[in-house]
Amino acid sequence: MRQKTIFSYETPFSGEHNIYGFVYGAGSYSDPSEAEPSAAIVGAMRGNEHQQLYICSKLASRLSEIEEHGDIVHGKSVLLIPSVNYSAMNANHKFWLSDDSDINREFPGNPEGTATSRLAASLMEELGKYSYGIQFPSYYMRGRFIPHVRIMKTGYESTNLANLFGLPFVMLAEMRAFDEGTLNYNWQKAGTEAFSLYSGGTSRINEEYAEIATSAVLRFLSRMGIIKYNSMGGNISTIMEEDEMISIKSESAGFFKRMKNVNVEVRRGDLLAEIIDPMDGHVLSEVRSPVDGIIFYQQDAPLIYQNVVIFRIIKKIHK
Amino acid sequence: MIETVARVNLMVNEVLKIKKNRLTPDNITGDEKRIALVSGIYGDELQGMYICYEVIRRIKEDYGSLTGIVDVYPYINPLALEAKTREIPGPELDMNELFPGAKSGALGEYAASCLIDDITSSEDGPKTEFCLDIHGSDLYLKEIPQIRMNDDMVDEIMPYATKLNTDMVWIHPSNQVKNGSLVYELNQRGVISCVTESTSAYRIDQKYGNQLVDGIFAIMKALGMWQGEINQVKKPHVARDNQVTYINSESSGIFIPNVDVHDRVEAGMLMGSVINVLTGTVEQKVIAPTSGTITAIREYPAIEMGSLLARIVEL
Numbered sequence: 113m114r115q116k117t118i119f120s121y122e123t124p125f126s127g128e129h130n131i132y133g134f135v136y137g138a139g140s141y142s143d144p145s146e147a148e149p150s151a152a153i154v155g156a157m158r159g160n161e162h163q164q165l166y167i168c169s170k171l172a173s174r175l176s177e178i179e180e181h182g183d184i185v186h187g188k189s190v191l192l193i194p195s196v197n198y199s200a201m202n203a204n205h206k207f208w209l210s211d212d213s214d215i216n217r218e219f220p221g222n223p224e225g226t227a228t229s230r231l232a233a234s235l236m237e238e239l240g241k242y243s244y245g246i247q248f249p250s251y252y253m254r255g256r257f258i259p260h261v262r263i264m265k266t267g268y269e270s271t272n273l274a275n276l277f278g279l280p281f282v283m284l285a286e287m288r289a290f291d292e293g294t295l296n297y298n299w300q301k302a303g304t305e306a307f308s309l310y311s312g313g314t315s316r317i318n319e320e321y322a323e324i325a326t327s328a329v330l331r332f333l334s335r336m337g338i339i340k341y342n343s344m345g346g347n348i349s350t351i352m353e354e355d356e357m358i359s360i361k362s363e364s365a366g367f368f369k370r371m372k373n374v375n376v377e378v379r380r381g382d383l384l385a386e387i388i389d390p391m392d393g394h395v396l397s398e399v400r401s402p403v404d405g406i407i408f409y410q411q412d413a414p415l416i417y418q419n420v421v422i423f424r425i426i427k428k429i430h431k
Numbered sequence: 432m433i434e435t436v437a438r439v440n441l442m443v444n445e446v447l448k449i450k451k452n453r454l455t456p457d458n459i460t461g462d463e464k465r466i467a468l469v470s471g472i473y474g475d476e477l478q479g480m481y482i483c484y485e486v487i488r489r490i491k492e493d494y495g496s497l498t499g500i501v502d503v504y505p506y507i508n509p510l511a512l513e514a515k516t517r518e519i520p521g522p523e524l525d526m527n528e529l530f531p532g533a534k535s536g537a538l539g540e541y542a543a544s545c546l547i548d549d550i551t552s553s554e555d556g557p558k559t560e561f562c563l564d565i566h567g568s569d570l571y572l573k574e575i576p577q578i579r580m581n582d583d584m585v586d587e588i589m590p591y592a593t594k595l596n597t598d599m600v601w602i603h604p605s606n607q608v609k610n611g612s613l614v615y616e617l618n619q620r621g622v623i624s625c626v627t628e629s630t631s632a633y634r635i636d637q638k639y640g641n642q643l644v645d646g647i648f649a650i651m652k653a654l655g656m657w658q659g660e661i662n663q664v665k666k667p668h669v670a671r672d673n674q675v676t677y678i679n680s681e682s683s684g685i686f687i688p689n690v691d692v693h694d695r696v697e698a699g700m701l702m703g704s705v706i707n708v709l710t711g712t713v714e715q716k717v718i719a720p721t722s723g724t725i726t727a728i729r730e731y732p733a734i735e736m737g738s739l740l741a742r743i744v745e746l
Contacts, residue, residue: 419537
């Protein structure tokens with residue numbers, strides 16, 4: 113494994129900071145070997161993406177073992193960048209400390225722009241060399257969800273390759289206005305087969321889902337001929353459009369008492385949750401499933417606003 | 432008349448309300464024109480508060496001169512203003528990316544939808560002729576009074592923008608006028624709208640505020656909505672994006688400026704220094720790369736490599 117500095121910057125009060133990448137399969141500093149840039153993996157971009165960093169730490173451990181056993185295929189290499197914003201994580205802050213900017217809205221970046229724009233440009237310069245790209249972003253809604261591969265319909269996407277992760281679902285999503293500033297979109301545009309792997313949560317560690325995500329990445333690398341690794345076959349992914357899911361919104365605001373968990377099969381009419389008045393404790397509304405299906409997403413905040421999405425259900429599907 | 436245009440139940444014992452003050456002439460003829468003033472879309476921008484107050488105060492002082500309808504929405508993101516955060520607290524969403532919103536949406540989207548409906552509706556009055564979205568820069572920069580507009584709407588917006596008494600009109604694809612912003616969506620719906628920026632976040636600059644209020648009355652006068660006297664307004668300098676030079680820091684530390692907004696600088700002139708407070712040394716002398724007028728200067732002193740220190744425009 114070789115450590116590589118992707119981007120360096122200084123802050124006014126803490127001095128020099130470096131964003132590191134770790135390259136597996138390209139030898140060491142003292143003994144570098146020729147290897148093509150095969151796959152790059154990017155972890156936490158925001159300060160609250162603890163699950164994403166945790167998965168990277170697991171991957172780093174496994175990739176080290178694989179490399180030690182000589183099981184990175186000769187001539188191939190894997191770059192792992194566990195965190196591009198560790199200062200925010202240390203300060204318990206979500207976005208870039210100095211200006212609250214979101215790195216995942218700064219791509220493709222500008223080498224002469226603000227710090228996050230320069231960081232994005234440096235990342236793109238490095239990541240664009242790789243054939244395959246895997247990113248662990250956080251879901252845009254707070255809560256728990258089934259691990260899945262999400263692909264934006266950019267015109268460059270490949271659902272066939274996404275199946276090779278062996279996760280239960282591959283979710284196809286329409287592009288939203290802000291997607292043009294994300295790593296995934298710009299990575300695809302730069303010619304890399306890029307995938308977003310959503311790993312079940314953000315600020316809390318979910319060991320089971322972290323293991324699923326780690327295995328999925330290693331399975332993919334193995335199937336692409338980058339590592340030699342015997343893994344279980346995983347799932348034959350169900351490909352679905354994100355918009356086809358049924359969203360259930362809160363009819364009232366208050367305490368959100370969950371009765372069902374994600375990845376559970378439900379019937380139409382099943383009680384999924386109750387919303388309770390924080391002042392007098394009475395049930396303001398019962399949340400019932402409008403369809404048969406599987407709970408894909410569940411809000412996990414103790415208190416919720418009115419009209420927020422609290423469940424998303426994949427309709428008419430059985431486990 | 433004070434009206435509530437949106438109300439949303441918050442989680443514990445509170446209802447979020449977005450209010451407007453509709454000022455109408457004493458005698459309605461049915462031929463009145465209508466404008467809307469919106470502020471407080473970001474919880475750290477307070478400049479619009481003063482402007483809304485001053486417009487209402489001046490109208491009330493000479494109510495008989497009002498011959499049109501003025502809708503004032505002083506604080507459309509009240510939760511963020513209460514919490515002193517830029518975005519909507521909780522979901523941390525940028526309200527100016529949520530338009531046109533949705534009635535079935537959560538707090539921000541619902542409020543955005545109600546606001547768009549209220550401004551574009553002609554159910555209880557004429558359709559809004561013009562909307563001004565009043566911003567107050569951000570925490571990091573101090574800016575001269577300016578109007579920002581997209582280059583695809585210049586012909587429609589410029590007749591209004593040039594009357595608003597700002598120092599500059601900046602034609603560019605800024606994030607204040609993009610898809611999802613209030614102004615963008617209103618323009619799409621036929622309500623001519625633009626954004627004004629001035630001063631910096633968490634501040635009120637009364638001089639700039641009064642300058643913009645004079646401009647608002649000039650527009651009202653031009654639309655036949657105000658029969659009273661108005662102060663003379665200045666003609667703004669119109670700048671295209673390629674006339675704006677950005678000066679970004681190449682080091683980190685504390686920025687000590689030698690210049691202020693409105694100052695004229697010549698190429699090669701010292702604009703300020705980036706200092707190291709531990710060693711007592713100057714890390715970087717910031718030199719003007721071009722001649723022009725300072726239209727924005729760093730307000731928040733702590734900077735890092737890449738921080739925007741100033742904009743220079745050849746006015």
